[in-house]
Amino acid sequence: MSLSVRFERIVKEFGPVRVLHGVDFALEPGRVVGLLGENGAGKSTLMKILAGYERPTGGALLVDGVARHFADARDAEALGIALIDQEFNLAEDLTITQNIFLGHVKRNGWMLDRKAMRAAAALCLEQVGLAVSPDTTVAELIVAEKQLVEIAKALSRNARLLIMDEPTASLSAGETHKLFALMARLKSQGATIIYISHKLDEMEANTDEVVVMRDGLFVTRAPTADINRRQMANLMVGRDVSDMFQPKALAAPDAPVLFKVSGLEVPGWVHGLGFEVRAGEILGFGGLVGAGRTEAFEALIGLRARTAGAIEIDGAPVDLRSPRQAMLHGVTYLSEDRKGKGLHVDLGLRENLTMMTLERDAKPWLDIKAGRAALARAIADFGIRLRDPECAARSLSGGNQQKLALAKYLRSDPRVIVLDEPTRGVDVGAKRDIYLLIHQLAAQGRAVIVISSELIELIGLCHRVAVLRGGRLRAMLASADLTEEELIAHATDTHH
Numbered sequence: 001m002s003l004s005v006r007f008e009r010i011v012k013e014f015g016p017v018r019v020l021h022g023v024d025f026a027l028e029p030g031r032v033v034g035l036l037g038e039n040g041a042g043k044s045t046l047m048k049i050l051a052g053y054e055r056p057t058g059g060a061l062l063v064d065g066v067a068r069h070f071a072d073a074r075d076a077e078a079l080g081i082a083l084i085d086q087e088f089n090l091a092e093d094l095t096i097t098q099n100i101f102l103g104h105v106k107r108n109g110w111m112l113d114r115k116a117m118r119a120a121a122a123l124c125l126e127q128v129g130l131a132v133s134p135d136t137t138v139a140e141l142i143v144a145e146k147q148l149v150e151i152a153k154a155l156s157r158n159a160r161l162l163i164m165d166e167p168t169a170s171l172s173a174g175e176t177h178k179l180f181a182l183m184a185r186l187k188s189q190g191a192t193i194i195y196i197s198h199k200l201d202e203m204e205a206n207t208d209e210v211v212v213m214r215d216g217l218f219v220t221r222a223p224t225a226d227i228n229r230r231q232m233a234n235l236m237v238g239r240d241v242s243d244m245f246q247p248k249a250l251a252a253p254d255a256p257v258l259f260k261v262s263g264l265e266v267p268g269w270v271h272g273l274g275f276e277v278r279a280g281e282i283l284g285f286g287g288l289v290g291a292g293r294t295e296a297f298e299a300l301i302g303l304r305a306r307t308a309g310a311i312e313i314d315g316a317p318v319d320l321r322s323p324r325q326a327m328l329h330g331v332t333y334l335s336e337d338r339k340g341k342g343l344h345v346d347l348g349l350r351e352n353l354t355m356m357t358l359e360r361d362a363k364p365w366l367d368i369k370a371g372r373a374a375l376a377r378a379i380a381d382f383g384i385r386l387r388d389p390e391c392a393a394r395s396l397s398g399g400n401q402q403k404l405a406l407a408k409y410l411r412s413d414p415r416v417i418v419l420d421e422p423t424r425g426v427d428v429g430a431k432r433d434i435y436l437l438i439h440q441l442a443a444q445g446r447a448v449i450v451i452s453s454e455l456i457e458l459i460g461l462c463h464r465v466a467v468l469r470g471g472r473l474r475a476m477l478a479s480a481d482l483t484e485e486e487l488i489a490h491a492t493d494t495h496h
Helices: 043-050 073-078 095-101 116-130 144-156 173-188 199-208 229-237 293-300 322-330 339-343 349-361 368-382 399-412 428-443 453-462 484-492
Strands: 005-014 015-027 032-038 057-063 080-083 161-166 190-195 209-214 219-225 257-267 270-278 282-286 308-313 317-318 331-334 414-422 447-451 464-469 471-478
Touching: 005 043, 005 368, 015 043, 015 057, 032 199, 032 229, 043 080, 043 161, 043 190, 073 080, 080 144, 095 116, 095 144, 116 144, 116 173, 144 173, 173 190, 173 199, 190 199, 199 229, 209 229, 219 270, 229 428, 257 293, 257 447, 270 293, 270 447, 270 464, 270 471, 282 293, 282 428, 282 453, 293 308, 293 331, 293 414, 293 447, 308 339, 308 349, 331 399, 339 399, 339 414, 349 368, 349 399, 368 399, 399 414, 399 428, 428 447, 447 453, 453 484, 471 484
Parallel strands: 015 219, 032 190, 032 209, 080 161, 161 190, 282 447, 282 464, 331 414, 414 447
Antiparallel strands: 005 015, 005 057, 209 219, 257 270, 257 308, 308 317, 464 471
């Protein structure tokens, strides 16, 4: 089952821009290799070359000692190389079984062998710990379940080399534990796993060695046992990142309540939820996947039905039934699903940035020059790294897509900002930039709500954290009470 890979002076250029500068290193078979680097470091481009999605401009890719020139991903899959991308590549209206075998159908003579495909799909779902019917359509799944389907799809190809790009970004602690157990089993069977993640604790616990890239260059490699998390982070960004979180500027206790919710009911998800956020406050929402956090805020801004619930903005009752209404009342919500709901990835950066403010920008015609100037400001203000300002949003790395989404949703100058998993799939340096931005928004007197599955993020950022379990508010923890143990205990009903 083993498979070895060597990158020999790999160069990749997109037009006049070089993004890989002679990357040169080897991957030994039967090991879990952590690939580290900031967004834009070239990790994903290098892995897409290995998986057949991109072709190198120069250099050679050797697989088991043989130079390979993949025409497409199917060529790579034929050798047992599979990529699980952080941005899902699933057909929403097809079933899980149909997605897993799309382009790789099983036949019984001339007929499709639906029974065999369904049974094989069920086995793959069992391996990744996803307890849903293989006949379920992908559109019915939550983000975490879609991630597990992507992993199941790769397993169905009998991969000998598995590239996992941020696979745990949307998984719960239990699902993450099952994934690591699966990785250990695949490694014991001789598979090579390339693990890309910005969660350095996962790197520390689950990889044999780490390879660090920066600015399209190979920087270093080291056995994981010889390098700690802080050293990993410093190597990634080329500077000390010990100051990840800024000191919290305490919100004034008599600051006005900007956003208040009471008695929120979302059928099947949320029951009797009430909370309030003051000007200058960062309020966190914690809980396990499925606790109802995302569903609550989707209902509050009109993205899903609610059967009860009162909303007040600045003490005045409002009835928000659409994101447009919410925006007009100064409330904005950035979805955890930036590709599906946050951005139109096939449109350009300028079109994405100005989409929510068309009425303000069109007087009566769109001013393209002003739009380009706004994009230039956003690129500078949010640190968006890109090859070409005229490119489609799809061509940006995951972290830079997130920065573009933040710029888009803040362009309407909202007073209440809801950020759902704002640093999912974002590197250490970009995380610090986003945390600084969140602090700045609060310092400007805005109310900021952060939904996050990262406990350290909630503890480091928030003045208070609301913990949901089973769709109900189980605890409201003040800053002094914020510990990982307290958050986990309330989220899992083990608090005494």
